[in-house]
Amino acid sequence: MKNEDVVQFQGYDPVYYDLTYGKNSKDLPFYTNITTDIKGKVLEVACGSGRMYLELLKVGVDIHGIDLSEEMLDALKKKAEEKNLDPKVSQADMRNFNLDDTFEMIIIPGRSFIHNVTTDDQLSTLKCCRNHLTDGGRLVMNLFYPSREVMATKYNRENIIPMDKPVEGMELVNWSGFVNEPDQVIVTKSTWKQDGKVVSEFRSELAYIYKREFELLLRLAGFSSWQVYGGFEYQPLESINQEMVWIVNK
Numbered sequence: 703m704k705n706e707d708v709v710q711f712q713g714y715d716p717v718y719y720d721l722t723y724g725k726n727s728k729d730l731p732f733y734t735n736i737t738t739d740i741k742g743k744v745l746e747v748a749c750g751s752g753r754m755y756l757e758l759l760k761v762g763v764d765i766h767g768i769d770l771s772e773e774m775l776d777a778l779k780k781k782a783e784e785k786n787l788d789p790k791v792s793q794a795d796m797r798n799f800n801l802d803d804t805f806e807m808i809i810i811p812g813r814s815f816i817h818n819v820t821t822d823d824q825l826s827t828l829k830c831c832r833n834h835l836t837d838g839g840r841l842v843m844n845l846f847y848p849s850r851e852v853m854a855t856k857y858n859r860e861n862i863i864p865m866d867k868p869v870e871g872m873e874l875v876n877w878s879g880f881v882n883e884p885d886q887v888i889v890t891k892s893t894w895k896q897d898g899k900v901v902s903e904f905r906s907e908l909a910y911i912y913k914r915e916f917e918l919l920l921r922l923a924g925f926s927s928w929q930v931y932g933g934f935e936y937q938p939l940e941s942i943n944q945e946m947v948w949i950v951n952k
């Protein structure tokens with residue numbers, strides 16, 4: 703599959719993103735613990751509207767951020783201003799960024815890595831991250847495990863998704879399905895309805911990744927050691943219903 707075949711990412715509406723995921727904090731203790739141990743700088747790749755970024759900044763992590771979406775970064779900056787925080791974020795593409803700096807740790811929470819739809823994009827992102835790590839630095843990220851069960855029961859049909867910050871009369875309907883099954887590309891369409899009327903719609907193509915496939919990508923990108931866990935509490939990865947949590951050493 704070539705890059706030209708991919709429908710480019712259309713961008714989230716930060717207001718609806720925050721209503722849906724704003725309070726999602728299952729991963730917060732993990733990313734807080736692992737980054738507050740760091741003496742130097744940390745970079746969040748695809749920091750979005752700051753769900754994780756602002757929490758880490760608040761507890762004193764020297765955190766920098768990049769994201770492709772100007773709207774998401776504007777929302778992050780607005781929230782930072784309200785909280786009297788001073789963010790260090792810039793607009794950049796994870797597949798091709800050059801910050802003229804290196805970091806002790808790079809984090810990619812929120813499964814953002816799956817926005818890389820082609821193998822070329824996946825590899826460019828990993829190589830870019832590696833180039834921005836200090837020697838001995840670590841890349842930390844989480845990905846969903848592609849579960850056959852979820853694909854069989856939840857794909858190609860509408861699913862109502864609970865919102866983190868429920869709004870009276872508002873409903874989020876999600877639809878996920880395959881765009882190109884051999885290439886593992888899926889599309890997710892999220893539709894927010896207020897009293898039955900569509901108020902926002904967001905569509906994104908994503909590529910899911912298997913454990914051994916990701917290990918090969920890491921090798922190709924020049925990494926040689928890593929640990930993968932089955933959740934944010936460092937559980938062993940034993941089933942397809944767990945989150946894959948990766949800690950990769952440079």
Ligand SMILES: C[S@@+](CC[C@H](N)C(=O)[O-])C[C@H]1O[C@@H](n2cnc3c(N)ncnc32)[C@H](O)[C@@H]1O
Pocket residue numbers: 711713714723747748749750751752753754768769770771774794795796797810811812813814817
């Ligand atoms: C699921 S959100 C995660 C945001 C944040 N990390 C969090 O955990 O809430 C995915 C983010 O990836 C960003 N994104 C998508 N493609 C990107 C790219 N090629 N380079 C940088 N950011 C990208 C989107 O703009 C969005 O903010």
